[in-house]
Amino acid sequence: MRVVLPGIRHWRHDLTHCLHTTMGVLLGFHGVDPLHALGAGWGFFYPADDVRREEYYYPCDGRSLLAALAPYHPVASRWHEPPGPxxxxxxxxAAIAAGAPVAAAVDNYYLPFRPAYTDVHTNHLFTVYGFDDEAGTAFVADPVPPRFQGTIRLGELAAARGSENPIEHDRDLFFTANPLGNRWLSVEVGRDRPTWDVDFLRDVLQGNLAGFAQHGGPGVYRGIAGQRAFLTDLLPRITEGPHRIDEVFIIAGAVLAGTGLHADFLAESGRRFNRPVLIELGRRVDRIAHHWSALRIAVATARAEPGAAVPALLDRSRALLDDQERVLHRMARVAAAL
Known part of the structure; x- marks a missing residue:
C-alpha cells in the first residue's frame, strides 16, 4: 500500500524552530495561514521547573500544545505515547491512511538529511505525511535548514523515533537525555475559523495585553510581571549547573519564536489594512525578539564561566524588559485607536 497526502508545503519563520515549523506545515495542510494562527498570540507563561529537554517544548497553561501556540483559533493537538516501536x-x-499528516518526535542523530547525522543527538520534530509499504519508506517534511521533503527508510525513522537520545559527548546539548519513546502528535482544526480582519486584530491586541497584565500563582511566572521575575530569579541561578542554563535557553527560545512571529503578524496586518502604525508596532516587537535572541545566545555561551556572565545577563534582561514595557504601552494605544 502507498499513501502520499497532497498539499504538504514547507513553512518557516527565521526566529522559530522545529515546533512552529511543523505546526505551520500541519496548519497549512488544513487550509490555515500559519502566520495568522501562530503569530496572533503573544505572552509569557512558565511554571517553574516544568521545562523538558526538547526542541519542541512549550509551556501550555492547561491547553493542548497547538491551542497554546494558536490561542485565537479553533485548534487542538494530542500527544500519543505508544508502548513500543x-x-x-x-x-x-493508520492516521496517515485516514488522511491526516502527523508530527513525529525524532532524534536528529539517525536522520541522514540532518547535519547532526551520526554526530549529535537532539530532540527534534517533523511532519510525516506518507508511506510506501513495498519500498519500505516514509514521506517526511522538515522545513528546518537545510530543509528536506522526501522519503527516508522506515528503519531510519524507527531508529530516530525510538532513540534513547543519550549525552555521549560535549556536543550533545540542551535537547538530549530525554528518550523519544516513539511519541507523535495529532492535530485538529475546527471549521469556525476567524477572519483576518480589523476586528480580529483588535481582539488579539486586547487579549494579549490582558494576558501580560495577569499575575501567576506560587511557582508560576505569568505576564510581564512574571517575565521580569523569571529573568530576575533564573539568570543568577545559572551558577547552579548546566540544567539551569538549559532551562533559560529553552524557555527563551519559546518566547523568542512567539515574539518574532507576532512582530511579523503585526507587520502583515499593517500591510493588509493599510495601517502604517501597525507596521511600526511590528518593528518594535521585532526589537524585543532580537533582545531575546541575544540573551539566549549569551546564556548558551555562559556554560564555561556562568558566574562571570551573570552581571551582563542581568543588564541585558533589564534592557529587554524596559523596551517591552514601552512596547506594551504603545500597543495599548494602538489597540484603543483601531
Missing amino acids: GEGWSQLR
Whole structure:
C-alpha cells in the first residue's frame, strides 16, 4: 500500500524552530495561514521547573500544545505515547491512511538529511505525511535548514523515533537525555475559523495585553510581571549547573519564536489594512525578539564561566524588559485607536 497526502508545503519563520515549523506545515495542510494562527498570540507563561529537554517544548497553561501556540483559533493537538516501536508505526500509518499528516518526535542523530547525522543527538520534530509499504519508506517534511521533503527508510525513522537520545559527548546539548519513546502528535482544526480582519486584530491586541497584565500563582511566572521575575530569579541561578542554563535557553527560545512571529503578524496586518502604525508596532516587537535572541545566545555561551556572565545577563534582561514595557504601552494605544 502507498499513501502520499497532497498539499504538504514547507513553512518557516527565521526566529522559530522545529515546533512552529511543523505546526505551520500541519496548519497549512488544513487550509490555515500559519502566520495568522501562530503569530496572533503573544505572552509569557512558565511554571517553574516544568521545562523538558526538547526542541519542541512549550509551556501550555492547561491547553493542548497547538491551542497554546494558536490561542485565537479553533485548534487542538494530542500527544500519543505508544508502548513500543511496532505500535508506534502502526498508529502513524493508520492516521496517515485516514488522511491526516502527523508530527513525529525524532532524534536528529539517525536522520541522514540532518547535519547532526551520526554526530549529535537532539530532540527534534517533523511532519510525516506518507508511506510506501513495498519500498519500505516514509514521506517526511522538515522545513528546518537545510530543509528536506522526501522519503527516508522506515528503519531510519524507527531508529530516530525510538532513540534513547543519550549525552555521549560535549556536543550533545540542551535537547538530549530525554528518550523519544516513539511519541507523535495529532492535530485538529475546527471549521469556525476567524477572519483576518480589523476586528480580529483588535481582539488579539486586547487579549494579549490582558494576558501580560495577569499575575501567576506560587511557582508560576505569568505576564510581564512574571517575565521580569523569571529573568530576575533564573539568570543568577545559572551558577547552579548546566540544567539551569538549559532551562533559560529553552524557555527563551519559546518566547523568542512567539515574539518574532507576532512582530511579523503585526507587520502583515499593517500591510493588509493599510495601517502604517501597525507596521511600526511590528518593528518594535521585532526589537524585543532580537533582545531575546541575544540573551539566549549569551546564556548558551555562559556554560564555561556562568558566574562571570551573570552581571551582563542581568543588564541585558533589564534592557529587554524596559523596551517591552514601552512596547506594551504603545500597543495599548494602538489597540484603543483601531
